[in-house]
Amino acid sequence: KAGVTQTPRYLIKTRGQQVTLSCSPISGHRSVSWYQQTPGQGLQFLFEYFSETQRNKGNFPGRFSGRQFSNSRSEMNVSTLELGDSALYLCASSFGDRGRTGELFFGEGSRLTVL
């Protein structure tokens, strides 16, 4: 079956702009998580959505937001971009069974460069 698909794969923005990233999960997966990956920082959790509801949120400012649609596809938005937002944004999907964390299937990521 098809894997997790993220679009766009690469994008360049300037400070102050906003950006929207998209993630299509594996068919049947209802949980979508977003992570920010920067060199030396590992993967930092942004938020997780399940059945169109945000279940978890990381320690990022309110400029970072997301949503999930009824078909489980998810988008994340970053407003008022800063240079420090340059990173690889990874989306991961899973079944999301309640109370039992399981394997996350990652997409290839969207690499954002802020100039």
Added chain:
Amino acid sequence: GENVEQHPSTLSVQEGDSAVIKCTYSDSASNYFPWYKQELGKRPQLIIDIRSNVGEKKDQRIAVTLNKTAKHFSLHITETQPEDSAVYFCAASAPGGYNKLIFGAGTRLAVHP
């Protein structure tokens, strides 16, 4: 707060040697500990995971051990091969269930022929 420390940050071994990566987590309520491998330019992929009710798990050349008392868990790779070269991330589940993982900063493993 929730934190996972991972050591070493880089590891260089000769082909055939063993490699060990260690992680420490902060929240005793964490109950799921996966390891992900990320090859250069590719997505992270799960290689092995362990739950808090198990002390050790093996899968061919890879094993993970968990010490809940010390809040330590380790990845062991035996008979390393050049294709094992990658960045390895440990992670611990955040309390409360669902799919929030706290990742370590990663270990860059280089296996030299």
